[in-house]
Amino acid sequence: MSEKSKTANGKKYGPANWLRRMFMGGSKDVKDERYDSPSKQAVKRFFRKPLATGSVIVLVGMFLFVFIGSAIAPVDLSETGSEMLHTNMAPTQSLMKLPEGMKDGVVDISSRGTFTIGVDTEGQVSMWGYYFNTSGDPARDVMNIPEEVKNSKIIHVAAGSDHCVAISEDGHVHCWGEMDNGQYGHDGSMIMSARKQPEELMGDNTIDASAVRQLICGNQVTAILMEDGTVYAWGNDGLGATNLSSVIKHGKQVGKLEKIVFTNDGIYGIDEYGDFVYGKSTKYNIVTVQDENGKNMTMDLFEYLGDRKLVDIASTGGALALVTDDGEIIMSGMKDPMPQLMEDEDAIAVSGGTRHFALLTDKGRVYAWGQNYRNQCNVPAALKQEGAVDRVITSGFQNYAFKDGKFVDSWGLKGYIMGTDEMGRDVFNRIMNGGKMTMTIGAVAVIISTVIGVTVGCISGYFGGIVDMLLMRMCEIVGAIPFLPFALCLSAIFQSTDIHEDTRIFIIMIILGILSWTGLARLVRGQILAEREKEFVTAARSMGVKEGRIAFLHILPNIVSVILVTVTLDFATCMLTESSLSYLGFGVQLPRPTWGNMLNGSRSALVIESYWWRWLFPALFLSIVVICINTIGDTLRDVLDPKSEVEK
Numbered sequence: 001m002s003e004k005s006k007t008a009n010g011k012k013y014g015p016a017n018w019l020r021r022m023f024m025g026g027s028k029d030v031k032d033e034r035y036d037s038p039s040k041q042a043v044k045r046f047f048r049k050p051l052a053t054g055s056v057i058v059l060v061g062m063f064l065f066v067f068i069g070s071a072i073a074p075v076d077l078s079e080t081g082s083e084m085l086h087t088n089m090a091p092t093q094s095l096m097k098l099p100e101g102m103k104d105g106v107v108d109i110s111s112r113g114t115f116t117i118g119v120d121t122e123g124q125v126s127m128w129g130y131y132f133n134t135s136g137d138p139a140r141d142v143m144n145i146p147e148e149v150k151n152s153k154i155i156h157v158a159a160g161s162d163h164c165v166a167i168s169e170d171g172h173v174h175c176w177g178e179m180d181n182g183q184y185g186h187d188g189s190m191i192m193s194a195r196k197q198p199e200e201l202m203g204d205n206t207i208d209a210s211a212v213r214q215l216i217c218g219n220q221v222t223a224i225l226m227e228d229g230t231v232y233a234w235g236n237d238g239l240g241a242t243n244l245s246s247v248i249k250h251g252k253q254v255g256k257l258e259k260i261v262f263t264n265d266g267i268y269g270i271d272e273y274g275d276f277v278y279g280k281s282t283k284y285n286i287v288t289v290q291d292e293n294g295k296n297m298t299m300d301l302f303e304y305l306g307d308r309k310l311v312d313i314a315s316t317g318g319a320l321a322l323v324t325d326d327g328e329i330i331m332s333g334m335k336d337p338m339p340q341l342m343e344d345e346d347a348i349a350v351s352g353g354t355r356h357f358a359l360l361t362d363k364g365r366v367y368a369w370g371q372n373y374r375n376q377c378n379v380p381a382a383l384k385q386e387g388a389v390d391r392v393i394t395s396g397f398q399n400y401a402f403k404d405g406k407f408v409d410s411w412g413l414k415g416y417i418m419g420t421d422e423m424g425r426d427v428f429n430r431i432m433n434g435g436k437m438t439m440t441i442g443a444v445a446v447i448i449s450t451v452i453g454v455t456v457g458c459i460s461g462y463f464g465g466i467v468d469m470l471l472m473r474m475c476e477i478v479g480a481i482p483f484l485p486f487a488l489c490l491s492a493i494f495q496s497t498d499i500h501e502d503t504r505i506f507i508i509m510i511i512l513g514i515l516s517w518t519g520l521a522r523l524v525r526g527q528i529l530a531e532r533e534k535e536f537v538t539a540a541r542s543m544g545v546k547e548g549r550i551a552f553l554h555i556l557p558n559i560v561s562v563i564l565v566t567v568t569l570d571f572a573t574c575m576l577t578e579s580s581l582s583y584l585g586f587g588v589q590l591p592r593p594t595w596g597n598m599l600n601g602s603r604s605a606l607v608i609e610s611y612w613w614r615w616l617f618p619a620l621f622l623s624i625v626v627i628c629i630n631t632i633g634d635t636l637r638d639v640l641d642p643k644s645e646v647e648k
Helices: 015-024 038-047 050-072 301-305 427-463 465-480 483-495 501-514 518-531 535-542 547-583 605-610 613-639
Strands: 106-111 115-120 125-129 154-159 163-168 173-177 212-217 221-226 231-236 257-263 266-271 276-278 286-290 296-300 310-315 320-324 329-332 347-352 356-361 366-370 391-395 398-403 406-412
Touching: 038 050, 038 613, 050 427, 050 613, 106 391, 106 398, 115 154, 115 163, 154 212, 163 212, 163 221, 212 257, 221 257, 257 310, 266 310, 276 301, 286 301, 286 329, 296 301, 301 329, 320 347, 320 356, 347 391, 356 391, 427 465, 427 501, 427 518, 427 547, 427 613, 465 518, 483 547, 501 547, 518 547, 535 547, 547 613, 605 613
Parallel strands: 106 154, 310 347
Antiparallel strands: 106 115, 115 125, 154 163, 163 173, 212 221, 221 231, 257 266, 266 276, 286 296, 310 320, 320 329, 347 356, 356 366, 391 398, 398 406
């Protein structure tokens, strides 16, 4: 076959193909770009640029991340310091990682803040998680286990907010970590309200370790419960809530204490006769129960219990969970619904974390309830099966399940992938929701500026004369307004008035849009001036087409490519402007996050040096989005330029 029978792209054609092309149209296999429309050619040229294609993919991923992610996990604006133990926590995923050596035998596990301590059946102590030693003194680092503890056989451990306590087999009580608020009970205390450690436990004095029934720690406090009901307690008794002095007999206590728990309000427990024991505070003596009609009603705890006794008690910071001898769960101080047990099972044990409870039934099933924003109530499906576990240890935001002394599974807070801020809030969650706010403000602002700029530029360029002069003078006046000082003044005025935050955000969008349209208006005016002298405009006028229709429906579509490039770049500019205002404290106000106000803390040298994650991640996300948008805008400008070289 001769070369003439081939197409430009090498395809061969016989008589049959020639006839089909003559009477039925050209082949769809023809790939010559000369047959493509200009827009299709521009799209092809755009996506042949790897950098532009990558920018589109990254930008789409960012949009999905912030808008879908924020819908799935919206920010809790009320979370303002609720987790102070988690403040300024570095990125980690190790808070729940049980050491391999402990999985075959665990005596006890305790967690209060971001770290956990455990002791195995061999008496060896292990610690995992994260703790930021603000003092810089290695002797005060709670994660630094003392040598005397490492070299002793430990039988009890407990973790406080910033200290740990261990009791060795020989009866020595070991304390380490922070000490300024009486955590050690003696040396180093800097407050007058510190309750001293009992003389029996000081120095080389020891206690009968075999008679220790319970060792617990709270917020800067420690208590040891002996088998005979004696309680040794020490720590910061000046917080008002700990009420360490309430370990003496109060309420209905008759027999010796069997178990005690700390809340933020005091010490509570049960005695040997199953009676509820309370100290000075009677906050939890009232419980909410359902009547015969299913309506909630409040009752006195002792009246509701009647002759029934308690077999277990657990606490969070602000709630108590009680288990009766007939398997009922009684709650006080928590509104979250309790789990519904199966008809043939009863509760036998309960344990409490920071904001939740975990329950073990006589059928070996596990239930959890309470606040679940750290996944602490997401019990694995395998643990809900009959006979799955026989022991559950709950502490902090972590839960550990065991069967026959061996580790089975764990659930709860693994850590914070991007750390936490100064209020203990999840930086990752705030970046998602803050990005949504930053992008929304930038998008709305650029829409407003585009509508104004295109309208003014189109009218000015097409009609000219006095209209052009007036609109351009107005453009010059608006352009002469110093944006940042003007925005700062308006924001200062808003701060002194009672304006709702949503209204404030809407005003910021309007201000950004109204003050940023001048450049686009001049650009559109110049393009319209060039287009209005072309033949198709003259033809339209001769046909009697209205002037406004010619300007907006005939001329304007011819300069859409120029507008698109400018709008793309303006979007990035509006995002940066909003971030600058929020960074300076005059934009969107906390606790509502934006990438800008998340960077506000970086003005502190301490944050820059010690808490790098608080400014690095929001700055990184903002930079990536802005760079991607600018890259897309620059590429659009190149591919839409009719004078650019056609790629081969």
